[in-house]
Amino acid sequence: MAASYILLLSALLALAASPAMAGDPSALQDFCVADNTSDVFVNGLACKDPKLVKVEDFFFSGLDKPRNTTNKVGSNVTLVNVNRIPGLNTLGISMARVDFAPYGLNPPHIHPRATEILTVLEGSLYVGFVTSNPDNKLFTKMLTKGDVFVFPQGLIHFQFNHGTKNAVALAALSSQNPGLITIANAVFGSKPAISDDVLAKAFQVDEKTVHRIQAQF
Ligand SMILES: *[C@@H]1O[C@H](CO)[C@@H](O)[C@H](O)[C@H]1NC(C)=O
Numbered sequence: 026m027a028a029s030y031i032l033l034l035s036a037l038l039a040l041a042a043s044p045a046m047a048g049d050p051s052a053l054q055d056f057c058v059a060d061n062t063s064d065v066f067v068n069g070l071a072c073k074d075p076k077l078v079k080v081e082d083f084f085f086s087g088l089d090k091p092r093n094t095t096n097k098v099g100s101n102v103t104l105v106n107v108n109r110i111p112g113l114n115t116l117g118i119s120m121a122r123v124d125f126a127p128y129g130l131n132p133p134h135i136h137p138r139a140t141e142i143l144t145v146l147e148g149s150l151y152v153g154f155v156t157s158n159p160d161n162k163l164f165t166k167m168l169t170k171g172d173v174f175v176f177p178q179g180l181i182h183f184q185f186n187h188g189t190k191n192a193v194a195l196a197a198l199s200s201q202n203p204g205l206i207t208i209a210n211a212v213f214g215s216k217p218a219i220s221d222d223v224l225a226k227a228f229q230v231d232e233k234t235v236h237r238i239q240a241q242f
C-alpha cells in the first residue's frame with residue numbers, strides 16, 4: 026500500500042515537473058555536434074568531442090540552387106536538418122527550401138516534432154492547415170512574395186503553387202529533426218500495405234477504390 030502510494034506520488038511529481046514541451050529539449054551546453062560514428066542511442070544524437078568540432082560542423086551550402094521539380098507532385102523539398110548540419114544537434118531548429126513547378130503541390134503532410142514558419146521568396150502559394158478533431162477546421166491563405174505563414178506543430182498542412190510561374194519558399198522548423206509524414210504515402214503506400222478492410226472502412230469506399238489509390242504509390 027505504502028509502496029504504491031509513493032509510486033503514485035512520484036508519478037504525479039514527475040508530471041508536474043515536466044512542462045508541456047512544445048519543441049526539442051533545450052541544450053545543457055553551448056553545442057553538442059552530432060557524432061555520426063557513435064553507436065550510442067540517445068534522444069537526438071551523441072555529441073562528438075568538443076575539441077574536434079570544426080566550423081564546417083555548423084555549415085551548409087547550396088540552398089540558393091533551384092531543385093528538380095519534374096515528379097508526380099511538381100515540388101521538391103531540400104531539408105537542412107541535423108543530418109546535413111551536425112551542429113544542429115540539440116538546438117531545436119532546422120530549415121528547408123521548397124521548389125514548386127507551376128501547379129506544383131507540397132502534398133498534405135505532418136511534421137510530428139515541429140512548428141513551421143514559411144516565407145515565400147518567389148511566386149505565389151495557396152497554403153493551409155487543418156485543426157485536429159473534432160472541428161477539423163481548415164485555415165487557408167494566398168501568399169505572395171515576402172509573405173510569411175505559420176503551420177502549427179503536428180497539424181496536416183500543404184502548399185500549392187496556383188500560378189503559372191515557378192515558386193520558391195524557405196521554411197524554418199522548430200526541431201533539429203522535424204520528421205515528415207506525407208498522408209497519402211503513409212496511408213496508401215505503407216509497406217506492407219494496410220489491409221483493404223481497414224482502408225475501405227476508414228475512407229468509406231469499396232476495396233476497388235482502395236486498390237486504385239494504392240496503385241499510385
Ligand atoms: C560523418 O560525417 C563526416 C563529416 O561530416 C562525413 O564525411 C561522413 O561521410 C559521415 N559518415 C556517415 C556514416 O554519415
Ligand SMILES: *[C@@H]1O[C@H](CO)[C@@H](O)[C@H](O)[C@H]1NC(C)=O
Binds near residue numbers: 091094095096100101
Ligand atoms: C529534387 O531535386 C534534386 C536535384 O535537383 C534531385 O536529385 C532529386 O531527385 C529531386 N527530388 C525529387 C523528389 O524529385
Ligand SMILES: *[C@@H]1O[C@H](CO)[C@@H](O)[C@H](O)[C@H]1NC(C)=O
Binds near residue numbers: 093094095096
Ligand atoms: C529532372 O528530373 C527528371 C526526372 O527524373 C529528368 O528527366 C530531368 O532530366 C531532370 N532535369 C534536370 C535539369 O536535371
